[in-house]
Amino acid sequence: MQYGSGNDPAPYPGRVWTNTYTPADRRPVLRSILRGVSLSCPKCGRRTLFSSYLKISQICAACGEELFHHRADDAPPYFTIFIAGHIIVPLLITVELVYGPPLWLHFLIWLPLTILLSLALLPVVKGAIVGLQWALKMHGFEGAGSSNETLNPSGSQ
Numbered sequence: 001m002q003y004g005s006g007n008d009p010a011p012y013p014g015r016v017w018t019n020t021y022t023p024a025d026r027r028p029v030l031r032s033i034l035r036g037v038s039l040s041c042p043k044c045g046r047r048t049l050f051s052s053y054l055k056i057s058q059i060c061a062a063c064g065e066e067l068f069h070h071r072a073d074d075a076p077p078y079f080t081i082f083i084a085g086h087i088i089v090p091l092l093i094t095v096e097l098v099y100g101p102p103l104w105l106h107f108l109i110w111l112p113l114t115i116l117l118s119l120a121l122l123p124v125v126k127g128a129i130v131g132l133q134w135a136l137k138m139h140g141f142e143g144a145g146s147s148n149e150t151l152n153p154s155g156s157q
């Protein structure tokens with residue numbers, strides 16, 4: 001049954017229903033996350049995701065995919081703290097239980113290690129989140145012509 005072809009009222013008047021979604025439109029989630037982890041564009045896999053340490057490129061220099069749609073926000077620091085904490089704390093406890101070093105030595109080891117690990121993880125985690133958002137077509141990653149931002153480019157209502 002097709003809406004609009006008979007006397008049946010369409011459930012959402014004014015909305016055009018299309019059934020053009022195909023398996024080819026699906027984006028592999030794991031591959032996209034792994035490409036993000038390797039700081040690569042989730043679409044083409046080239047290492048163009050970041051334009052600087054934590055700044056996502058506006059557009060992929062290799063394939064032209066729009067990358068500015070990402071909304072990573074506070075997620076990368078949150079997950080970085082979560083991951084770094086789960087690496088550092090067990091190591092710290094193990095070293096304390098096995099060797100029992102003085103407190104100043106703990107600070108000398110774990111403070112720089114935590115900072116370096118966090119700085120190393122931050123772009124990796126951010127890349128993974130952008131890859132996930134791209135794979136799930138979140139925040140305008142749907143592609144040209146289907147995002148809310150392209151429906152009304154003039155910005156007028």
Ligand SMILES: [Zn+2]
Binds near residue numbers: 045046
């Ligand atoms: Zn690309």
